Amino acid sequence: MLAQLSSHQHxxxxPRTALPEPNGLLAVGGDLSPQRLLKAYHQGIFPWFSPEDPILWWSPDPRGVIMPHQLHVSRSLRKFLRRCNYQCSINKAFPEVIQACADQRAELEGTWITGEMEHAYTQLHEMGHAHSIEVWQGDRLIGGLYGVLVGQTFCGESMFHRADNASKIALLALREHLLAGGLRLIDCQLPSLHLNSLGAIEMPRERFLHTLALGVDRPMDPNLLVPQAIDCAFIGNSV
Incomplete structure (x- = not known):
């Protein structure tokens, strides 16, 4: 039976009681307050709903994840990295990244990143829980991603690109930058062919929840999360 969330209690x-069909649907209702969102992510739950729907909460089985050391870099991407002139940063343009993700999804398939969602995740960013990776070509923002950091797990929400390979490079920059802080897992939420091509695997929910719990009380070094440039050269040298 689908749980109806209270508007007063978070x-x-x-999550193990989520429906098998649609896969992972756990609850409906509540709100997108920072307190509720943080409670959800710490339990392996995330919101995902269309503009015409109520708020829906999910914990699918299996879970799409990327183990940081198993992020796949194709031969063509390796060559591209050696000659591209992109620059990367973290947390320098969070509002622009989430807006670009919403715009790109709206153009392709309709977006679930509503104004309410943008506001909620911007609040999490201002509180130090949601983070963005930006890819630049000069002063032009050409790619990026954003998500929520839960201890040593980065829960990815969305990515975008306006130039070749820009979203893939954002993912590489995320991996390389946060590995120094003990990054354990990149949560992709739902499996997809695109993510599988980058090395994503399907992890049973029970194992995902266990891995999430192992790192939940080990916060990332805050020095890695202040707005700063990420040296793309070391990305090319390390893949």
């Missing part, structure tokens, strides 16, 4: 049912 409580979720056990």
């Amino acid at each position: 409580l979720f049912p056990d």
Whole structure:
């Protein structure tokens, strides 16, 4: 039975009780307050809904994830990295990144990144929980991604690109930059062919929840999260 969330208490049912069909649907209702969102992510739950729907909460089984050391870099991307003139940064343009993700999804398939979602994740960013990776060509923002950091797990929400390979380079920059802080897992939420091509695997929910819990009380070094440039040269040298 689908749980109906209270508008007053930030409580979720056990994610293991999520429906098998549609896969992972756990609860409906509540709000997108920072307190509720943080509670959800710490339990392996995330919101995902269309503009015409109520707020829906999910914990699918299996879970799409990328193990940082298994991020796949194709031969063509290796060559591209050696000659591209892109620059990367972290947390320098969070509002622009989430807006670009919303715009790109709206153009392709309709977006679930509504104004309400943008506001909610911008609040999380201002509180130090949501983060963005930016890819630049000169002063032009050409790619990026954003998500929520839960201890040593980065829960990716969306990515975009306006130039060749820019979103892939954002993912590489995320991996390389946060590995120094003990990055354990990149949560992709739902499996997809595109993510699988980058090395994503399908992880059973029970194993995902266990891995999430192992790193939840080990916060990332805050020095890695202040707005700063990420040296793209070391990305090319390390893949």
